[in-house]
Amino acid sequence: MTRKELFKNTLRKSVHAWKLINELPLSDDESLMLRHFMDQPGFLDLHWRMFVPAIKGQGTEEQKQKWLPLANKMQIIGCYAQTELGHGSNVQGLETTATFDPQTDQFILHSPTQTSSKWWPGGLGKVSTHAVIYARLITDGKDHGVHGFIVQLRNMDDHSPLPGITIGDIGVKFGNGAYNSMDNGFLMFDKFCIPRDQMLMRLSKVTREGKYVPSDVPRQLMYGTMVSVRQTIVSNASIAMARAVCIATRYSAVRRQFGSQNGGIETQVIDYKTQQNRLFPLLASAYAFRFVGEWLKWLYTDVTQRLEASDFATLPEAHACTAGLKSMTTSATSDGIEECRKLCGGHGYLWCSGLPELFAVYVPACTYEGDNVVLQLQVARFLMKTVSQLGSGKAPAGTTAYMGRAKHLLQCRSSIRKAEDWLNPAMVLETFEARALRMAVSCANNLSKFENQEQGFSELLADLVEAAIAHCQLIVVSKFIVKLEGEIKGKGVKNQLKNLCYIYALHLIHKHLGDFLSTNSITSEQASLANHQLRSLYTQVRPNAVALVDAFDYTDHYLGSVLGRYDGNVYPKLFEEALKDPLNDTVVPDGYHEYIRPLIKQHLRSARL
Ligand SMILES: CCCCCCCCCC/C=C\CCCCCCCCCC(=O)SCCNC(=O)CCNC(=O)[C@H](O)C(C)(C)COP(=O)(O)OP(=O)(O)OC[C@H]1O[C@@H](n2cnc3c(N)ncnc32)[C@H](O)[C@@H]1OP(=O)(O)O
Numbered sequence: 001m002t003r004k005e006l007f008k009n010t011l012r013k014s015v016h017a018w019k020l021i022n023e024l025p026l027s028d029d030e031s032l033m034l035r036h037f038m039d040q041p042g043f044l045d046l047h048w049r050m051f052v053p054a055i056k057g058q059g060t061e062e063q064k065q066k067w068l069p070l071a072n073k074m075q076i077i078g079c080y081a082q083t084e085l086g087h088g089s090n091v092q093g094l095e096t097t098a099t100f101d102p103q104t105d106q107f108i109l110h111s112p113t114q115t116s117s118k119w120w121p122g123g124l125g126k127v128s129t130h131a132v133i134y135a136r137l138i139t140d141g142k143d144h145g146v147h148g149f150i151v152q153l154r155n156m157d158d159h160s161p162l163p164g165i166t167i168g169d170i171g172v173k174f175g176n177g178a179y180n181s182m183d184n185g186f187l188m189f190d191k192f193c194i195p196r197d198q199m200l201m202r203l204s205k206v207t208r209e210g211k212y213v214p215s216d217v218p219r220q221l222m223y224g225t226m227v228s229v230r231q232t233i234v235s236n237a238s239i240a241m242a243r244a245v246c247i248a249t250r251y252s253a254v255r256r257q258f259g260s261q262n263g264g265i266e267t268q269v270i271d272y273k274t275q276q277n278r279l280f281p282l283l284a285s286a287y288a289f290r291f292v293g294e295w296l297k298w299l300y301t302d303v304t305q306r307l308e309a310s311d312f313a314t315l316p317e318a319h320a321c322t323a324g325l326k327s328m329t330t331s332a333t334s335d336g337i338e339e340c341r342k343l344c345g346g347h348g349y350l351w352c353s354g355l356p357e358l359f360a361v362y363v364p365a366c367t368y369e370g371d372n373v374v375l376q377l378q379v380a381r382f383l384m385k386t387v388s389q390l391g392s393g394k395a396p397a398g399t400t401a402y403m404g405r406a407k408h409l410l411q412c413r414s415s416i417r418k419a420e421d422w423l424n425p426a427m428v429l430e431t432f433e434a435r436a437l438r439m440a441v442s443c444a445n446n447l448s449k450f451e452n453q454e455q456g457f458s459e460l461l462a463d464l465v466e467a468a469i470a471h472c473q474l475i476v477v478s479k480f481i482v483k484l485e486g487e488i489k490g491k492g493v494k495n496q497l498k499n500l501c502y503i504y505a506l507h508l509i510h511k512h513l514g515d516f517l518s519t520n521s522i523t524s525e526q527a528s529l530a531n532h533q534l535r536s537l538y539t540q541v542r543p544n545a546v547a548l549v550d551a552f553d554y555t556d557h558y559l560g561s562v563l564g565r566y567d568g569n570v571y572p573k574l575f576e577e578a579l580k581d582p583l584n585d586t587v588v589p590d591g592y593h594e595y596i597r598p599l600i601k602q603h604l605r606s607a608r609l
């Protein structure tokens, strides 16, 4: 499809989905499922996941009563317009202004520079009638920082932009199809006025007289919508990883190369240890991310209930966990999808493998909802704060509880003696805890050598990100182990999940061996025992690998991959797909008479001479 056709088709699908949701009707969970089967980014994502939650989280009761019924019935369509041409990560650096005018009781929204243009918001370019806009609030000449406002963008009769608003689509993005179904947009305000009651005022307020009343709760609650979406992105990472792994695993069982003496049957590529060493950790990651996603959902629900009761104690941890796990899982999944493409050899590069589009549509997850490095630095700040409070009497809780055992974890030596010890959950956990704590403490020690903490932080950014990743990996491993300790129906299933859990943990040890050795969390002998155990786990997973991806229960239609077909009938179907290509509509291609024939004839003539 052309961009225009793709966009229009996505509108058609979205509206059909909305009709089904209402007519059947579907529950919230079923609607989410439908979103997955729709399988295309579109304006509904931003309306439901960001616009509505922003009003719910930051609006007053009156604002919710006014706007939510309209939004819930989709009588208005909204998006989340925060990022600008000049600033995305640095939210405090946004330039759009919202100046209160006491004469008219309105805010005047203005884009003072080109870099202040809103740039990127999904659904903004062509669809949304409304947006939650983030702008600097100015009253009486004083800048109070960034706040949210509900703004109507387009005329409700003919969809034209309201006077004072310039709006459009930012253009084609990475890949063919992929995220191009979405109208990511730009927007400029030219002294555009909105009534005062359209500032989202649950947190801070502006009175009729123009007095600014700051929030009596943490101002970071304004970032709540991002926290909520980051949490869902972790579960989505598992879905995308599982999809790629399903394709690569099934195809690896079908594909044969080498290994036959005298013309016998060749080896299935899945039997090569190198293939297993690249594929099975990704299979394990798909399961690991699912379990940590379930746990994160619980954490998010818990913090939301606490916030409603004005208990803000766990907000920093919820922020650190959602930011860090969003970052870690999306980076691993993007890399994993690309690895799956390579695991499928040349055919993985074909569009009909399903992998190129999956990669193109998935990879912006490393950037949207917070650049992955910027988010890990938030985790690092949280860790440095936690380390600095050790010994102050305030015991670290939740995912940093292990830091409370700093004395032991800083000096303990791993008691792994034989390969099977690497299947001991306590030993594995302690290894990850020791590595994470030692990396964090080492950063904190290095930081303390700087007179200026911020300057030290800047200098040590790369080390801080590594320490943050180590902490996030510990969370994933520990939540997988907790899952195994819970009720799992069927001993066989439990055994398979156990194998995957230890593959996940041991492959991380192998991948980040430098960290584990340099922090003395393990010795090189213990590292080689881990490798030995890993190889043995691969052998145990091998006979069940295809069943473990069938368990994701993805239909062929959803996978959209010739290589990942359930029936394994890959080669005839590759031919079928090739023959569908428009280039094969004619035997002699368009352009032959114009370019190829004259070229060949010229050679023939010169040959005769
Ligand atoms: C084959 C075809 C396949 C097709 C498949 C299709 C399937 C597609 C899959 C996808 C499916 C669904 C996807 C989901 C849909 C959603 C779509 C998403 C669209 C994206 C939307 C966006 O991107 S919106 C914009 C997001 N922007 C950002 O994330 C900006 C990042 N920046 C920030 O968050 C902040 O600026 C910052 C955290 C980096 C820094 O903030 P600030 O400068 O204010 O703060 P400080 O650093 O000074 O910190 C101050 C203290 O505040 C704490 N803090 C910061 N943030 C928070 C928070 N959120 N909550 C709580 N506390 C917070 C910070 O830690 C500091 O604390 P102290 O140190 O204690 O002071």
Ligand SMILES: Cc1cc2nc3c(=O)[nH]c(=O)nc-3n(C[C@H](O)[C@H](O)[C@H](O)COP(=O)(O)OP(=O)(O)OC[C@H]3O[C@@H](n4cnc5c(N)ncnc54)[C@H](O)[C@@H]3O)c2cc1C
Residues within 6 Å of the ligand: 046, 080, 081, 082, 083, 086, 087, 088, 089, 090, 119, 120, 121, 122, 179, 184, 364, 367, 368, 369, 370, 371, 372, 373, 374, 377, 461
């Ligand atoms: C597909 C897609 C959809 C989007 N949808 C929306 C939307 O609906 N609404 C919306 O408001 N926004 C949206 N965005 C914007 C998105 O949220 C931002 O692009 C994202 O937050 C990253 O910000 P940035 O572009 O400013 O990156 P930058 O911050 O400019 O990042 C550039 C580089 O600088 C590095 N960097 C930046 N700051 C630091 C630092 N402090 N320390 C170390 N390194 C740093 C980053 O790691 C990165 O390598 C979308 C983006 C994409 C790609």
